[in-house]
Amino acid sequence: MSxxxxxxxxxxxxxxxxxxxxxxxxxxxxxxxxxxxCQLFMVPNVPHHCNTSxxxxxxxxxxxxxxxxxxxPRDANGAYEQCSxxxxxxxxxxxxxxxxxxxxxxxSSGWVYPSAQPxxxxxxxxxxxxxxxxxxISQSIYMMGLFLGSMIFGPLSDRIGRRPVILFSIFLQGLFGxxxxxxxxxxxxxxxRCVVGASVSGITMTILALATEWxxxxxxxxxxxxxxxxxxIGQMILAGLSYGIRNWRLLEIAGSAPIFAFFFCIQVLPESARWLVTRGRIEEAKKLLKKAASINKRTIPQGLLEQLKPETQTKSGSILDLFRKKHLLKVTLIMSCAWFVNSLVYYGLSLNVTNFGLDIYLTQLAFGAVEIPARLGCIFLLQWFGRKKTQAVLLVLSGLVCLIIIGIPEGEQSLPNTRGQPLEQRYTETQLFPC
Known part of the structure; x- marks a missing residue:
C-alpha cells in the first residue's frame, strides 16, 4: 500500500x-x-377547456x-368536457x-386557461x-439523465479526478438549468432536463467520493x-420559492443561477489526495496533505511523507467481476434490490405530492422537514446497530407503512382543499372556469 x-x-x-x-x-x-x-410546481392543475372562439x-x-x-358538451356529472x-x-x-x-x-384550436393564471x-x-x-415522460427522461450521468461521470472522475468532474458538472447544471x-x-x-439530470449524478457521486476520501x-x-x-433543506426552500414565484421560467432561474456562486470556491476546493496517489502524482498529494495538516494544526513527520509511494499497478477489474465472485454477487444483488425498492418508494411518494389532496406547498415542506431528523437519526442508528440491522428494520418498517396507506379509504382528507377535489365537483363550484 501507499x-x-x-x-x-x-x-x-x-x-x-x-x-x-x-x-x-x-x-x-x-x-x-x-x-x-421543481417540475411538480411547474405543472399545476389548472382549469381548461377547448378554445371555441x-x-x-x-x-x-x-x-x-x-x-x-x-x-x-357536458359529462355525466354535468361538468364541461375538457378535451372535446x-x-x-x-x-x-x-x-x-x-x-x-x-x-x-x-x-382543434387549442385550449383556454384562466387569464389570471401565472x-x-x-x-x-x-x-x-x-x-x-x-x-x-419528461420526469422519466430526467431520471434517464441521472442514469447516464452515473455511467459517464463515475468512471470519468476515476480517470481525470474528482475536482474537474465536480466543477464541470456544476457548470453543466447551472448552464442548462x-x-x-x-x-x-x-x-x-x-x-x-436530461442534461441537468446527468449533471446531478456527476455532482452527488463525485462530491461523495471526494468527501469520503478525505x-x-x-x-x-x-x-x-x-x-x-x-x-x-433544499426541498423546504423549494416549497418557499415555488410559493413566492409562480412563473415557472423565473422559478427555474431562481433555483439554477445560485449554483454559479460555487465557482468562487474553485481555489479552495481540493483534489482527493488518495486519488492523486493512485495516479502517481505524489508531489501534488504531498502538498495537499501538508496544507490539510496545517489547517488542522497537525504536523506530518517528514519520514512518513517520504514513505508515500505510488500504488503498485494491478490488473483493473470490470463490472463483470461483481457477478463472478460468489460473495460479491450476493452483496451486489442485495444492494441492487435495496436501492431499487428505496428509489421506487421514495420517488413514488415524492413525485406524487400533487395527488395527496392537501396543499402542495405544505406537503413539500413537510416532506423536507421529516427528512432532517430521519437523516440525523441515522447517524446514531448506524453507530449503535450497524448497517445491516438498520437497513433491514427500516425496509420492513417502510413496507408496513406503505401497506397501511393502501388500506386507507380513498377520498379521506383531513383538511378541505379545492386542489384535491374531483374535477367534476370543482366544475360545479365555478361555472366559468371549473377547476
Whole structure:
C-alpha cells in the first residue's frame, strides 16, 4: 500500500479542513433537491377547456357562459368536457340556439386557461388531454439523465479526478438549468432536463467520493448524512420559492443561477489526495496533505511523507467481476434490490405530492422537514446497530407503512382543499372556469 491511510490519520480524520470540505458540498446539495422536484410546481392543475372562439364570429355579443353552454358538451356529472368540443358549423346563431350542436370532436384550436393564471409548463405547452402524458415522460427522461450521468461521470472522475468532474458538472447544471427558462418547445425542455439530470449524478457521486476520501472511516457516516440534510433543506426552500414565484421560467432561474456562486470556491476546493496517489502524482498529494495538516494544526513527520509511494499497478477489474465472485454477487444483488425498492418508494411518494389532496406547498415542506431528523437519526442508528440491522428494520418498517396507506379509504382528507377535489365537483363550484 501507499501509506496514504496512515498519513490521513496523522492529518486528522475530521478536523477543520474536512469540515470546510463538507461545508463546500452544501450549495450543490441544495440545488440538487431543487432540480429533483421543481417540475411538480411547474405543472399545476389548472382549469381548461377547448378554445371555441369560432362562435364569436356568429354571435359577438354572447357572454362567456353562453358561449361555453353552446359549444362544449357536458359529462355525466354535468361538468364541461375538457378535451372535446362541438364541431364548428356555418349556421346562424338562432339556428344553433334553437337546435343545438351534437357532433363532437377533439379540441382543434387549442385550449383556454384562466387569464389570471401565472405562466406554467402546462399552460405554455398545453400539457393537457392527449399531451398530458408528456409531463410524466419528461420526469422519466430526467431520471434517464441521472442514469447516464452515473455511467459517464463515475468512471470519468476515476480517470481525470474528482475536482474537474465536480466543477464541470456544476457548470453543466447551472448552464442548462438557466437555459431551461428560455426553451421555446417542450421537447427542448426535456432534452435540457436530461442534461441537468446527468449533471446531478456527476455532482452527488463525485462530491461523495471526494468527501469520503478525505474523511476518516469513523466520521464518514456523520459527515455524509449531515451533508445530505441539505438535500432536505433544499426541498423546504423549494416549497418557499415555488410559493413566492409562480412563473415557472423565473422559478427555474431562481433555483439554477445560485449554483454559479460555487465557482468562487474553485481555489479552495481540493483534489482527493488518495486519488492523486493512485495516479502517481505524489508531489501534488504531498502538498495537499501538508496544507490539510496545517489547517488542522497537525504536523506530518517528514519520514512518513517520504514513505508515500505510488500504488503498485494491478490488473483493473470490470463490472463483470461483481457477478463472478460468489460473495460479491450476493452483496451486489442485495444492494441492487435495496436501492431499487428505496428509489421506487421514495420517488413514488415524492413525485406524487400533487395527488395527496392537501396543499402542495405544505406537503413539500413537510416532506423536507421529516427528512432532517430521519437523516440525523441515522447517524446514531448506524453507530449503535450497524448497517445491516438498520437497513433491514427500516425496509420492513417502510413496507408496513406503505401497506397501511393502501388500506386507507380513498377520498379521506383531513383538511378541505379545492386542489384535491374531483374535477367534476370543482366544475360545479365555478361555472366559468371549473377547476
Amino acid at each position: 501509506g496514504i491511510g496512515e498519513i490521513l490519520k496523522t492529518v486528522g480524520e475530521f478536523g477543520p479542513f474536512q469540515k470546510w470540505l463538507v461545508l463546500l458540498t452544501l450549495l450543490p446539495c441544495l440545488s440538487v433537491s431543487f432540480h429533483q422536484f 369560432w362562435i364569436r364570429a356568429i354571435g359577438p355579443n354572447l357572454t362567456e357562459e353562453e358561449q361555453l353552454n353552446l359549444t362544449l 368540443m362541438y364541431s364548428p358549423v356555418d349556421w346562424d346563431l338562432d339556428s344553433i340556439m334553437a337546435y343545438g350542436l351534437n357532433i363532437t370532436e377533439k379540441c 405562466p406554467s409548463l402546462l399552460t405554455e405547452f398545453d400539457l393537457v388531454c392527449d399531451k398530458k402524458d408528456l409531463n410524466d 438557466v437555459g431551461i427558462a428560455f426553451v421555446p418547445h417542450f421537447y427542448v425542455y426535456m432534452a435540457f 474523511i476518516g472511516v469513523s466520521s464518514r457516516p456523520k459527515a455524509v448524512l449531515v451533508s445530505h440534510c441539505c438535500f432536505a
